[in-house]
Structure formats: C-alpha cells, structure tokens
Amino acid sequence: MYCMPADSDWNTMNFETILLDIDGPVATITLNRPDKMNAYTHDMMHEVVAALDHTDANDDVRAVIFTGAGRAFCAGADLSTGVETFNAVSQSKAEGALDDNDPRWRDTGGLMNLRIFKSIKPVIAAINGAAVGIGATMILPMDVRFASNTAKFAYPFSRRGIAWDGAASWFLPRVVGISTAMDWSLSGRTFPVDEALSEKLVKQVFAPEDLLPAAHEYARKLAETTAPVSVAVMRQMAWRMLGPHTPMDAHRIESKAILHAGIGPDAAEGVMSFLEKRAPDFPLKPSTDLPPWYPFWEEEEY
Numbered sequence: 001m002y003c004m005p006a007d008s009d010w011n012t013m014n015f016e017t018i019l020l021d022i023d024g025p026v027a028t029i030t031l032n033r034p035d036k037m038n039a040y041t042h043d044m045m046h047e048v049v050a051a052l053d054h055t056d057a058n059d060d061v062r063a064v065i066f067t068g069a070g071r072a073f074c075a076g077a078d079l080s081t082g083v084e085t086f087n088a089v090s091q092s093k094a095e096g097a098l099d100d101n102d103p104r105w106r107d108t109g110g111l112m113n114l115r116i117f118k119s120i121k122p123v124i125a126a127i128n129g130a131a132v133g134i135g136a137t138m139i140l141p142m143d144v145r146f147a148s149n150t151a152k153f154a155y156p157f158s159r160r161g162i163a164w165d166g167a168a169s170w171f172l173p174r175v176v177g178i179s180t181a182m183d184w185s186l187s188g189r190t191f192p193v194d195e196a197l198s199e200k201l202v203k204q205v206f207a208p209e210d211l212l213p214a215a216h217e218y219a220r221k222l223a224e225t226t227a228p229v230s231v232a233v234m235r236q237m238a239w240r241m242l243g244p245h246t247p248m249d250a251h252r253i254e255s256k257a258i259l260h261a262g263i264g265p266d267a268a269e270g271v272m273s274f275l276e277k278r279a280p281d282f283p284l285k286p287s288t289d290l291p292p293w294y295p296f297w298e299e300e301e302y
Helices: 042-057 088-092 108-117 168-176 178-187 193-198 208-225 228-240 247-262 265-275
Strands: 018-023 026-031 063-068 072-074 123-127 130-132 144-148 152-154 190-192 204-206
Touching: 018 042, 026 042, 026 208, 042 108, 063 072, 063 208, 123 208, 144 193, 144 208, 152 193, 168 178, 190 193, 193 204, 204 208, 228 247, 247 265
Parallel strands: 026 063, 063 123, 072 130, 123 144, 130 152, 144 204
Antiparallel strands: 018 026, 152 190
16 A cells, blocks of 8 residues: 655546546546446555545645546446455465455455545535445545435445445444444445435435535535534544444543633634634644644554
C-alpha cells in the first residue's frame, strides 16, 4: 500500500482506477473504470487510500465526495478472473499451511473502508448508479449518502457463496438497523433506490443531472459554515460512540471535547461571527491542531 506525502502534488499521481479532482474546499474522488462499471480491484483500494491520505493532509480540503464514472457507482468486485475471483490464496500463489491471522490475508475492501472510516474530513457519497457488493459496502462508512434515481443496491455475498466484506457486518446494522441489514444481506437481493431511501441508507434522491451539484452544494456549505477541527473530532466521536453500552462513555469524551474546544480560538470565532452576523473564519487546522485527547480510542491489533 502506498501513501502520498503531505507536500506531494496530487496532479503528479498516476492514478489508473480513480480520479481525484480538487475544486476549492471540495475534493471529488471518482471511481474510474467506466467500461467495467467501476468494478473494484486491489489497485483501486491502494489509490483510494492514497487519495484520502492527500485530502487529510491538505487543509484547503474540507469535504470529500465519492462518485462513479459512467452509468455505475461500483458494480462490485471485478469477476474477470472467474472461479479464482475470491480465492486470495490461489491468487497469491502462497505455499505452506494457511495462517488466517497473517495480516496479508486481510480483506482489501475492509482496508479501504477502514481508511474511509478514519478520514479527518467528512465523506459524502454521490451514488450515480448500481452499487453492488463492495460498491454497496464502501458507502457505509461515508457520512452522508445521496443517490441518483437510477441507483440500485445489492449485498449479494450469500449468492456468491462468500461472506461480508468491507467491515459491512459492523457498519450496515448501525446504518439501517439489524432487521433491514439481515434482510438485505441474507437474501442478497437487489433493491431499488426508493427502498434505500425509506430505510435511510440514503438521505436524498436526485435526478442524475442534479446529483453531483447537490453533493457539491452540501459539501461547500459545510466548508463555509463549520470549523474543520470540530467536524473532524465530532465525526470520529459519533462513529465510535455506537459501540459503548452506556452514555457515560459519551459523557466522558464529550466533556473533554467541549472543555478543550471552549478554551480555543475556534469557539471564540464561532461566537463572534454569530454576534457580528458574518461568515466565520476558523483558524484551527486538522493537520496541526487536533486536541491533545485525540485519538481517544485504542486500535485493536490484528
């Protein structure tokens, strides 16, 4: 897996499966294999990770949008290798006994989705067409999901004889609830965007030509009205507070969060810009000014 140094020029990166476009405070990552309906590959994972490394390091970027080129968002794993598509051991030509605790066997879709999950910047999905398999799981760690009225979705793992990917067994029940998650995943059925909307997988549905403009408008409003450090901290607090069994865990970390934020310059700017009826200009930057208690979680070793 490669990462791009913070001072690198993203224009010099030789992406082959995605596009990275930065327009003011908004970065757009486009899955770019339109002739293959943007089918997922290991190279795509590496490039998404590299792109997010850059957007996190670039303080000018305030939000990231994911979309797909052509008529699909992502049609799932590239099945061109046929029977060996999901056989990681065969593909690697590994020898000896299989040790499934070896990190080399970690699900690459999960590695990509964990990187989306850890993004410092808010992530918005603009789902322009079919989102299937990893294409439907990669949208789960994104914070807000918009969709075209042509979109459709499927978690077809049971129909392929495999299992969840992309850490979806953690994300999907938290996004839509356990009953809906089990229906979609156990049946593996394809469901339309209207069902995705009613079950709150997506926030809003647009005509195809209105989808990206709506996502950009949402992202720009975030950039114009919110403090980037506040957004970075609150994003992780919300996701990571889905696990504890008591609100006391949330109370403890929120107490630290508001204590440190309240004595900082962003809070002063937030109050004064409101009182003075002007747009805020928050001085703190996520690359250098995250609070001393962040990160507040402990990563488990694999």
